[in-house]
Amino acid sequence: MNxxxxxxxxxxxxxxxxxxxxxxxxxxxxxAYEIEESEIARKNLEVILQNIEIARRSKLPICQDTGIPxxxxxxxxxxxxxxxxxxxxxxxxxxLTPSVLRPNAVHPLTRENSGDNTGLGxxxxxxxxxxxxxxxxxxxxxxxxSENMSQLKMLLPMETGKIKRFVVETVARAMGMPCPPVIIxxxxxxxxxxxxxxxxxxxxxxxxxxxxxxxxxxxxxxSLGIGPMGLGGKTTALxxxxxxxxxxxxxxxxxxxxxxxxxxxxxxxx
Amino acid sequence: MILNxxxxxxxxxxxxxxxxxxxxxxxxxxxAHARAAEMLKNGQRLPFSxxxxxxxxxxxxxxxxxxxxxxxxxxxxxxxxxxxxxKNVELxxxxxxxxxxxxxxxxxxxxxxxxxxxxGAGALAASKIKKIKGVFWEDLGMxxxxxxxxxxxxxxxxxxxxxxxxxxxxxxxxxxxxxx
Numbered sequence: 001m002n003x004x005x006x007x008x009x010x011x012x013x014x015x016x017x018x019x020x021x022x023x024x025x026x027x028x029x030x031x032a033y034e035i036e037e038s039e040i041a042r043k044n045l046e047v048i049l050q051n052i053e054i055a056r057r058s059k060l061p062i063c064q065d066t067g068i069p070x071x072x073x074x075x076x077x078x079x080x081x082x083x084x085x086x087x088x089x090x091x092x093x094x095x096l097t098p099s100v101l102r103p104n105a106v107h108p109l110t111r112e113n114s115g116d117n118t119g120l121g122x123x124x125x126x127x128x129x130x131x132x133x134x135x136x137x138x139x140x141x142x143x144x145x146s147e148n149m150s151q152l153k154m155l156l157p158m159e160t161g162k163i164k165r166f167v168v169e170t171v172a173r174a175m176g177m178p179c180p181p182v183i184i185x186x187x188x189x190x191x192x193x194x195x196x197x198x199x200x201x202x203x204x205x206x207x208x209x210x211x212x213x214x215x216x217x218x219x220x221x222x223s224l225g226i227g228p229m230g231l232g233g234k235t236t237a238l239x240x241x242x243x244x245x246x247x248x249x250x251x252x253x254x255x256x257x258x259x260x261x262x263x264x265x266x267x268x269x270x
Numbered sequence: 271m272i273l274n275x276x277x278x279x280x281x282x283x284x285x286x287x288x289x290x291x292x293x294x295x296x297x298x299x300x301x302a303h304a305r306a307a308e309m310l311k312n313g314q315r316l317p318f319s320x321x322x323x324x325x326x327x328x329x330x331x332x333x334x335x336x337x338x339x340x341x342x343x344x345x346x347x348x349x350x351x352x353x354x355x356x357k358n359v360e361l362x363x364x365x366x367x368x369x370x371x372x373x374x375x376x377x378x379x380x381x382x383x384x385x386x387x388x389x390g391a392g393a394l395a396a397s398k399i400k401k402i403k404g405v406f407w408e409d410l411g412m413x414x415x416x417x418x419x420x421x422x423x424x425x426x427x428x429x430x431x432x433x434x435x436x437x438x439x440x441x442x443x444x445x446x447x448x449x450x
């Protein structure tokens with residue numbers, strides 16, 4: 001495996017994620033369309049499903065907000081690499097801007113756009129060591145509309161019963177702005193910074209993998225009635241996906257990372 | 271119905287109606303709104319006109335002479351600038367997603383409507399854009415520039431806020447508050 005192999009594999013990964021929504025997300029949107037009764041809610045979901053089909057067939061980005069690029073890389077400890085993975089990922093992102101990716105990365109203060117989706121700390125690459133001899137790269141573009149609606153709270157250690165309420169309030173505050181039906185990444189524990197990362201990583205999970213705790217929060221969120229695009233309906237969220245970490249006995253960090261319906265993600269194993 | 275020009279007929283549109291847009295639309299989002307607001311405050315003339323225009327809150331992906339994805343962006347971020355722009359126009363149509371705040375709804379009365387296009391439907395939106403007619407303020411970058419598009423049957427758009435102040439989002443918000 002060389003530098004160019006990784007650049008090509010990551011390029012293919014980006015195009016796939018931007019143009020083809022994972023089947024579990026499409027299925028969840030179809031189920032939502034079936035259960036909605038209001039004409040406006042159904043119309044919105046119908047257009048969303050049509051859009052997914054057009055994007056897949058024409059190999060066009062599902063949404064024009066192709067996000068800030070996030071990568072989660074797992075490197076097998078038996079693997080020997082003589083090049084910089086981060087550099088290869090950066091190169092793939094640069095090559096696909098602007099043919100597939102909109103230039104989104106700006107300096108946080110001057111607001112000057114770098115023009116190629118790279119910059120201080122961007123693309124955002126997390127690297128973990130795992131057993132084995134493979135290289136696994138997961139990619140998730142994160143749009144701003146939903147990211148802007150995310151929240152973090154340091155609850156009191158005994159307030160585990162208030163986690164559901166915090167999620168529901170975060171979604172209620174966001175209303176139609178993050179492009180519902182949303183997917184909710186919930187990070188619990190760790191620390192201030194770790195909880196946010198846990199929430200983001202939870203968004204890589206399949207929507208079909210929810211446990212009872214997550215389903216209970218999902219039901220509470222959907223009882224709000226915000227509905228598709230905030231115009232009312234039964235489906236405000238498609239899933240709640242949580243990720244836990246042990247934390248200090250005196251603290252309970254909770255992070256809610258909101259993801260729009262376009263829950264784009266893909267992975268490649270080399 | 272088809273909306274093909276911005277005249278007094280837009281005042282007859284009612285919240286909940288579904289419309290398709292054919293004709294010219296201009297994009298404007300955060301930076302364009304901020305610059306336009308600043309220029310209007312200083313009494314300067316804009317190189318394009320908001321008056322009798324269809325303003326689309328959108329930052330498209332343009333590759334060469336082709337628009338490849340162009341769904342709406344969150345309109346709420348344009349709320350601080352919209353009342354001043356509305357003060358300077360006779361009639362206007364806005365297209366976006368998620369709605370706008372109370373001051374905007376108030377400023378829209380008797381002159382403007384807000385249409386909601388499904389957020390994220392960028393590929394479908396691009397398929398309704400027939401031509402790029404021009405671009406202003408390209409120095410703001412691809413997503414923030416003011417693009418002039420020729421569109422055909424752009425929609426479905428839901429009239430989410432009408433010119434009498436009826437606001438679909440407000441109804442939903444009231445119900446959500448009651449259930450919290």
